[in-house]
Amino acid sequence: EYGVGSGIVWDSEAASEYHECLAKAQILLTPAPPEFQLLETMRWHPRKGYFLLEQHLRRLRHSADYFGFALDEAHIRALLAQVAAPHPLRVRLLLSRDGTARVEHTPLPPSPPLWRVALAPEPIDPNHVFLYHKTTHRAVYERARASCPHCDDVILWNPQGEITESTLANVVVQLQGKLYTPPIRCGLLGGVYREYLLARGTITERTLTKEELARADAIYLINSVRGWMRARLE
Template identity: 40%
Template sequence: MTDFSLIETLRWQPGDGFIRLRLHLARLSRSARRLGFPQPIEAAAKLEDAVAGSAGPLRIRLTFDAQGRIEVTSAAFVPLAPETVWTARIAETRLDSSDRLLRHKTTRRAVYETARAEYAPDEADEVILLNERGEVCEGTITSVVLDDGTGMLRTPPISCGLLAGVLRTELICARKARVGRLTLADLDAGTLYIGNSLRGLIRANLVRS
């Protein structure tokens, strides 16, 4: 029996509705198909029900299990200021590039929680994980994006062992980013960004201890 659920975390804005809704639903459907879950045909309706009558920005979390059950929770959301810079650090914990479940957003998050626990909240806003080959993969809640000065952002391929993030997908589809393997040396030489669909792209300062 499957011991995990699929997750989508979305941002809802008054007047704009759900941000990147089409990409979120497409990812949920694709993951359900590849993992043998039923199709989440009621997901869009459940999301709309969750925000009915809301007046302020919301963080919406949808879970979908192998039996087809959908749960949606909401919480008030405060966007980051545009000039925000996060402190990022590198985890000792490693991802396994052969674990194909890492390509899907699920409730199985032990490896990310272990990596996050390596640093106190005041030491790092985000912690970046590498794989067994030392290639850069992703943050515990974000995709990694690098400005390497070529005019197009670069983000690791999912074959390195990482989630196909919705913001990452949007950047690639809009030809603002290309897929390419990254090393720590690359991060040191370029301008680092991390981000997700909820918070957008965030400038990051990588601290190497």
């Protein structure tokens, strides 16, 4: 049983009061948020350690605050410090809502010399909150990848026809000798390597359309694990 109501005054109209009650009851029709974990994927080197570790932890803190996750940073740093291997690793840090943290790692896989990419068949919803936080809830990305199984990755775009990101990385486009990446407001995750390159002035934020992507001098995918990946639009 769930009760709703509205304040009735002398000039109230029955129809508008009824619609107000329906609006208040919409919460009953809203799907429960999915169970998910916060996620950071990092590159570890036996001599250099973690690449951009502080930026990864800062992003994790921001998402933990946003979603109300418990976070013991000292414990997380201790877990990360236990990682060791004679070769570079791809390290995944997962954080549950109750603060439980887990670290997984695998050898850093080789990267193809040229990534074959395609545009997603449909736009993303830029109001979807999980686009702006790195989590294990990746339904948007999984649908896009499934639509183009012959490609190495898929590039997403919003209802305005603006490029956002790929399912694995941020996107950089070279136009007339300059390197541009879409602004976060287009609907994308702020990658830590993207942030690093913006701070150094290597890349610049600019809205990029699908048409500009098609005629770009060069297309790159970037993330903190693999760095720069040259891509070709299929």
